[in-house]
Amino acid sequence: MAIKATARRAQTSAPASVSESSWIEIGGLDKEYRPRKSAPTLALSDINLTVRRGEFISVVGPSGCGKTTLLKILAGLSPKTGGTVRIAGRDVTKPLPEVGMVFQAPTLLPWRTIFDNVMVPAQIQKLDLRRHRERAQQLLDMVGLGGFEQKYPHELSGGMQQRAGICRALVHDPAVLLMDEPFGALDAMTREYMNVELLRIWQASGQTIVLVTHSIPEAVFLSDRVVVLSPRPGRIAEIMPIELERPRDLSVMSSDRAGVYVDRIRRHFNAAGVID
Amino acid sequence: MATTNLVRKPSQPPASSAVGSVRRRLDLREKPQLWLVPAVFVVVVLGWEYGIALIGVDEYVLPRPSQVVDSLWRQLGDDQFWGHLWVTSQEALVGFVIGVGAALLLGTFISQIRIVEATLMPYIVAFQTVPKVALAPLFVVWFGFGLTSKVVMAAVISFFPMLVNVIEGLRAADADRIQMLTVFGASRSQIFRMVRLPSALPFIFAGLDIGIVFAILGAVVGEFIGAKEGLGYLLLQTNYNFDIAGMFAVLVVLSVMGLAAHFVIRLVQKRVAFWAEDTKVIGA
Numbered sequence: 001m002a003i004k005a006t007a008r009r010a011q012t013s014a015p016a017s018v019s020e021s022s023w024i025e026i027g028g029l030d031k032e033y034r035p036r037k038s039a040p041t042l043a044l045s046d047i048n049l050t051v052r053r054g055e056f057i058s059v060v061g062p063s064g065c066g067k068t069t070l071l072k073i074l075a076g077l078s079p080k081t082g083g084t085v086r087i088a089g090r091d092v093t094k095p096l097p098e099v100g101m102v103f104q105a106p107t108l109l110p111w112r113t114i115f116d117n118v119m120v121p122a123q124i125q126k127l128d129l130r131r132h133r134e135r136a137q138q139l140l141d142m143v144g145l146g147g148f149e150q151k152y153p154h155e156l157s158g159g160m161q162q163r164a165g166i167c168r169a170l171v172h173d174p175a176v177l178l179m180d181e182p183f184g185a186l187d188a189m190t191r192e193y194m195n196v197e198l199l200r201i202w203q204a205s206g207q208t209i210v211l212v213t214h215s216i217p218e219a220v221f222l223s224d225r226v227v228v229l230s231p232r233p234g235r236i237a238e239i240m241p242i243e244l245e246r247p248r249d250l251s252v253m254s255s256d257r258a259g260v261y262v263d264r265i266r267r268h269f270n271a272a273g274v275i276d
Numbered sequence: 277m278a279t280t281n282l283v284r285k286p287s288q289p290p291a292s293s294a295v296g297s298v299r300r301r302l303d304l305r306e307k308p309q310l311w312l313v314p315a316v317f318v319v320v321v322l323g324w325e326y327g328i329a330l331i332g333v334d335e336y337v338l339p340r341p342s343q344v345v346d347s348l349w350r351q352l353g354d355d356q357f358w359g360h361l362w363v364t365s366q367e368a369l370v371g372f373v374i375g376v377g378a379a380l381l382l383g384t385f386i387s388q389i390r391i392v393e394a395t396l397m398p399y400i401v402a403f404q405t406v407p408k409v410a411l412a413p414l415f416v417v418w419f420g421f422g423l424t425s426k427v428v429m430a431a432v433i434s435f436f437p438m439l440v441n442v443i444e445g446l447r448a449a450d451a452d453r454i455q456m457l458t459v460f461g462a463s464r465s466q467i468f469r470m471v472r473l474p475s476a477l478p479f480i481f482a483g484l485d486i487g488i489v490f491a492i493l494g495a496v497v498g499e500f501i502g503a504k505e506g507l508g509y510l511l512l513q514t515n516y517n518f519d520i521a522g523m524f525a526v527l528v529v530l531s532v533m534g535l536a537a538h539f540v541i542r543l544v545q546k547r548v549a550f551w552a553e554d555t556k557v558i559g560a
Contacts, residue, residue: 075459101459107452110551111474120470121460152551172460 023208024051024074024176029083031069042233043069047083049227049236051208053175058211058219061229061237062269067212070234071180074210075101088175097125100169100207102182106161108153114164115140115149121172132171139167142204143197159190163197170205179211183218192250195221199248220244220261221253228268237268339521348525357510361529364495364507367423368533371430372491376438376484378431383442388468400439408433409497416502426498426506433494434487438480445479446472478552481545488537492530 031044043066051057059067072078073085076095085092087099100121108117115136122132140146143163153161162182169177183191195218202209213219219226223242230237242261244252252258321341328338335343351357386393386400412429419425449472457467499508507526514522 077455077459095459095461097461099459101456103452103456105452107450107456109453109471109474111477111549120457124457124460124462124466124470154551 020053022050023053023055023088024049024210025084025086026050026074027084029070029073029085030081031066031073031078032081044073045233045235047234047236049239051210053208054206056202056209056211056222056224057227058213058223058225059227059229060213060216060219060265061234062231063214065229065231066234067229068180070229071101071178071210071212074176075099075178097172098175100172100174100177102162102165102169102177102179104181104184106153106158106165108161108164108168110153113150113152114145114156117153117164118167118171120168125172127172135173136167136171139170140164142201143167159186159194162186162194166198166201170201170207175208177207177209179209181212181214184214191215191218196250198222199246203247216262216265217253217258220258220265221248221250226261226265228265230268238265240265336518336520339524343521344524344528347519347521348528351522351525351529360505360507360510361533363423363505364426364492364499365533367426367495367498367506368430368488368491370423371427371494372434372488374427375431375434375491376487379435379438379483379487380442380480383439384446386439387443387446400436404436404440408436408494412497412501415498421502421504425501426495426503429498430491430494433497434491437486437490438483441479441483441486442476445476445483448479449475474549477549478545481541481549485538485541485545488541489534492534492537496530 026047026049029044029047030042032040032042034040047070049057059070061067069078073080074087074092076092076099079093087096090096090098108114109120112120118136118140119129119132122129122136137146137149140149143166145160145163145167148156148160153164156164162185166182169179183194186194199222211219211222220242226240226242228237228240229235240261244255244257244261325340325342328335328340339347382396386396408429411432412425415425415428415432419428453471453475454467457471462470495506496508496511499506500512503509507530511523511526514520514526
């Protein structure tokens with residue numbers, strides 16, 4: 001598949017010493033907010049996580065546990081207080097070109113067509129536009145937005161806009177895709193559909209994905225491993241491998257084995273006295 | 277977390293809008309203003325035409341609409357009148373371009389460089405409270421009876437609403453959009469070009485819209501103070517001659533000028549800032 005072939009390029013641009021098994025390395029990560037006039041609050045404490053290349057990781061936790069903070073640190077948007085964060089062998093101190101991100105809202109630019117929105121990262125990073133136009137077209141076709149390239153965002157439904165946002169996050173062929181509750185704003189039906197879509201895109205493009213979500217079933221359905229964070233300050237309560245065979249379809253969700261995983265994760269939240 | 281979706285800028289279309297908007301057919305029943313607006317015009321003009329004789333108002337004081345039309349018709353056939361129109365248009369347009377251009381430049385600096393803002397903002401607020409029209413006599417003394425004093429007046433008076441809109445507009449950029457560009461590695465200037473400037477466009481057009489009307493006002497006021505030509509001068513002349521119908525004719529022409537300029541700007545806006553239908557106008 002053409003998408004797969006281009007995905008390989010990210011690999012060659014990374015330092016040779018990086019091992020596939022530690023594509024993302026988070027070691028002893030602390031994050032403290034220090035407001036000027038009040039006491040500092042610890043948002044994340046001693047986070048240790050190694051993600052292998054091509055893995056699908058979900059992060060779940062009660063509201064305010066620092067899931068989004070963790071993602072922002074990985075995206076280079078927020079500085080860490082202590083520990084190490086490396087993506088593809090590079091220390092994350094600012095946004096890395098190897099990273100793509102999907103946001104809670106589609107965050108498309110209303111004055112650009114869908115196609116030009118998808119091209120934003122390629123344009124910012126001054127990549128070869130001709131080659132990336134081809135890739136943008138392939139991605140749009142893959143998510144079923146072929147024929148909508150010249151439409152403006154307001155002409156598309158919320159689900160379609162979010163799919164365009166996913167294409168944008170993938171257009172520069174990032175080694176890592178970060179997703180911050182990308183389907184939170186969608187209705188239940190669209191959300192399930194988008195979950196299936198996302199698995200399909202991931203299987204075709206081979207990105208390493210870190211997804212933050214509120215939905216435990218969503219995390220179980222999509223992930224290779226689910227990282228459960230405790231309430232603030234966020235610590236890793238459990239890292240749970242999800243051993244459901246792939247490719248998965250929605251029927252997996254009603255299986256007993258998936259139910260066991262969901263229950264086990266939910267028990268963490270119940271024990272902590274929070275209902276998410 | 278979902279609150280980011282609730283707080284939407286007016287320029288942001290709702291995420292759930294349907295695919296392919298269907299243009300609604302104009303319907304007299306659905307939009308009664310389509311006939312109400314002309315109806316009011318007709319009633320007022322007819323009432324004016326035939327009513328003032330009934331209540332005994334002298335035609336010299338308040339001419340009938342038909343006399344205004346007569347006078348207008350005569351003026352339009354007169355080369356001198358077109359000369360006046362040309363002079364005022366020139367003054368207003370040149371002043372508008374200078375005022376608006378300066379506001380664009382200064383507004384960009386103020387919104388982007390904190391120290392410039394901190395230094396200049398108190399002066400700008402102070403100047404803004406000065407009634408600019410009151411400066412007209414001063415400008416005539418400084419820049420003479422010719423075009424220059426009117427151009428300066430038009431520029432000064434169109435400068436402030438534009439400045440306020442530029443500053444406000446360049447700050448109106450959605451924080452999520454800026455964050456999105458930052459994640460993909462955008463530089464400050466890329467963020468400015470790709471998000472801040474387009475986000476400011478609806479505001480900039482609001483500033484242009486007010487600015488052009490203010491520029492005409494400035495030119496006319498300047499001509500009132502001291503001029504040998506222009507529609508403001510013509511207005512005073514007709515006034516001295518007690519040609520009230522002639523005054524009304526000039527007022528009609530000035531209104532049409534303002535309306536035409538307004539529509540031109542709206543037309544350009546619809547093409548350039550097509551994504552934002554209605555943005556609140558500030559600084560009027």
